[in-house]
Amino acid sequence: MKDYIENVIKPKIEGDGGEVEFESYVNGELTLVFRGECSKCLILERCVKWIKAEIKRDKGENVKIYAIRKKPFFWDS
């Protein structure tokens, strides 16, 4: 899962100025850290749903995703 997030999902997110990092994957619960533009995206949940669907399609796994936003200091108001 780590490899999939880093090599399949991450480059796509980066292309939009966002950033996703694999944090953990335990018992079907996937925790991802979103940085960059993603950290302040108003509709991040749509993207998270898309990642979930991509995982289902590519890896055949149903995962629950926990999205953690880490804003750089200048957006962390």
Add this chain to the structure above:
Amino acid sequence: MGHIKVTRRSMRPEEYTALRFGWLKRYVLENLYEIDSLSIRDARQINENEYEYYSDDYRQLKKGDMYFTPDGTSFIKGDVKIPAELWEKELWLYLKTAAEIVVKVNGKYVGGVDPNRDRILLSPYIDSETLHFEMQGYNRSKPDDERNPESLSVRGCRQVFEGAYLCTVNHAVLDLVYDFEVLLDIAGSELFNEDYRAFLNRELNNAMNCIDFDCEPITGIDEAKSYIENVIYSNTDYKGNGDVALVAHSHLDLAYYWRRIHTVQKNLRTVLLQLRLMDRYPEYKYTHTQAYTYETLEKYYPEVFDELKKRVSEGRFEPVGAMYVEPDCNIPSAESLIRQCLYGQNYFREKFGKTVNNCWLPDVFGNSWILPQILKKSRVDYFVSNKMSTWNDTNRFPHNNFIWRGIDGSEVGACVPPTHFITWNMPSQIQENWEAYQDKNIGGQTMSMFGYGDGGSGVTEEMLEMMKRFEKLSVMPKTEHVGGSEFLEKNLKDNDKLAKWDGELYLEMHRGTFTTKSVLKQYNRSLEFKLREAEIISVLRAATGIRYPKEVLTKCYKKLLINQFHDILPGSHINPVYKDAVKDYEWIDKKLDLILNVENTDKYFNSLNFKRTAVTFIEDEKGFNQRHGKKGFWTVPALPAMASGKLIDKTTTDSSWIKIGDKIETPYYIISFGDDGSILSLYDKELNREWVNGEFNKLKVYDDKPGVYDAWDILPNYKEKELGFELASPLKLLSKNSEVAELTVLVKIGESKWKRIIRLFKQSKGIEVENIVDWQEKHKLVKAQFDCNVLTREAVCDLSAGFIKRETHKNTSWQQARFEVCHHKWCDLAETGGGVALINEGKYGVGFGESSMSLSLLRATERPDPYSDLGFHNFCYLIMPHAGDCVSAEINKTAYEYNVPLVHSEVSCANTFDGLYLEAMKQSEKDETVIVRLSEQDGTRGVLKFPKPVKVMNMLEDVLYETDTLEYKPFEIITIGI
């Protein structure tokens, strides 16, 4: 008791007008017919016009469906039969979207939709009752137009499809909408006369009262229109003043929050949309920059390019900006900037028969003093750049229309428009421009650019409709829609009243871009010189009958030039852009190696047109020493100018030239080092003087948190919080032999390891510091500090084709603002008897204080790229104390030797052009003439004599005249053909 601001109240008349304006807009579209036959295929672009798809086929696309994916491109198609009730009517496509979509109908490009425009006129481009739609969209989650609230509100990677419709437009309503839009903008802007705004608010309310919104359809549109014409437009009691030229333009970053591969489509859409506006508005003219973008359009969309060509010939689509791309104008060398003009102008000449007379760099982060000469000699008379007026953080740049005088005395007419290069042509923006314009009495008109940028795709119908109404508004400045050249010729040509600015156009912002993404800067420097080497050697080989690899060299140069774009080389971009740039640099490097490494010889060629006298590292697997991870040896090559010869490794283990104890004594110095590699004392035995007065070669780590413009800026107070470092392994001797002694130290900065190797030489006064860094920090700036025992008030900085003197004191806000500046190969602090130079191989940022220099080494920014500068770095700099000033000490020559590689070749050249620096030797773009570029860089005059007459040329390689004797003046760049 004082005044209490009332915040809870009922709707005021002007608010009711605004509310009804929203209602009115709902009646613009009529006869909406939903296209329910669309299907979509999601993809991701992986190269120019290459995609990987998420599915093998299309899926249905219905209203309410999600569409677009992160970094996604989507292809949408569908067939629709025009319903009978829409036959014979003016037909439009309506599609509201956050994406940038280009639309083809029945195989023809009809236009595009995006956050700034949601409908396309179809009728003139269709000739059948069945329409086959093909759409391609790129969804930018980071729209450029953050100033456009509508654009901002729809950002995000995943979008909800709001449906696509065939429809008609109620032009009476639309016309009225534009009337209200222009007038409401004035009514809401404090820049206009207060009484006029009160008049407007009252009368717009009255005009809106003509409309009965309770009827279906609404009534009173014509009455409202008449009311506005008769009461508002006909009122001339309120007089505005000013004269504003409106220039249509769309700024286009080749890469920024998107990769260069996406710009192919961004550019297509931008061009296409402007062409479609030209179809409808015969008076409309538009300016477009960057020969590179024209090239991609020609390559991938020849039918649109053909249309563009036609409009160019009509004078309505105007190529502006003579350069190949809009490059950064701080970091690229003189030769790179010359090539920007050469390749740019050649393209415009070849395709359109035009030599562009202006340089158009709205968004560039400051401009080098060497530029006016390069422009003038590239047939460019005018320069346009917006940043200094709108972004300076300390001083107001004092001119908008002026003469810019360059380092050699060349002059160009310059325009720094008073406002941003992206505006949407609203009266308030035009008024703001006029009020900010500082050359009202002498400069003629002021320039206001309008049009969205960066895929926002330029001018909209709305902006042109606004413009039609300006002449009816007495309160506004006089306006005129003009082309770029037209404006410049009209207002700057032969205008002897213009003020003159003699010096660099320093941008008081974005000072971090001299340092951010260190690797790109290092690549750029090394490849600039490697290209120089490859061209010179190829020319000299061609004299022996070996084919000159013109095509490959041109490709290499163009790739280098593209990566000098002002959001690539400066480092202000997302991580994929960085990866693309590195890939390009590696490609260039390999291609040049293939050109350079064809001779099977053990001789080295000195491409410099002076004898090499500086100690130099020669790569050799059998060598005793190591530098940049490669084995080799140190020697003084002593190769004559433009000649080749063998270099023998004479290194022995005899290190008797150096004495190492508490102090270290070399033939030149007695040195005391600190444990961290800083130099506590550097006593010069030849000059009997001390060079150190404080911290010298000391690493300084600062908290570097500029805020949102993270990659761009260093704040003036960056020194307030110094973070320090931990000494992991104190300075110790690493090696010594007959040529060099190496000391090494390891420090830890946060999680990062920073190894320094300090080299002392037997045959050079130079002290080299190699830095090998594993960099894992965030928001830290590392500098090397040099407090020199030198009394001076000015620093001298190399500009790559001459030098600039910069004050080191902080007497006025102008010096205070220049706390970090750009330099090229070297900088120098000197008093009459001598000084200290710092020579680098790719570090451009430096700060000066009283007798001090601080060379910026690394940053660690987070936006736009969270991984910026993380990882491995290896770079060197050379500390070079000297007698006399930097010119008499020939620091520039030493810096050339430090940067120009010695490569294996047996070529040679009899003519060495003594007195000038050989910048380039290449084959002409037109034929096999050998082009030689020489530059005077020491500020002297002289005469160059040739054995036979040579062709004196401009930088576009046009022959000007022939002569065998050429006088040159300080800082002149000369191009000759042989």
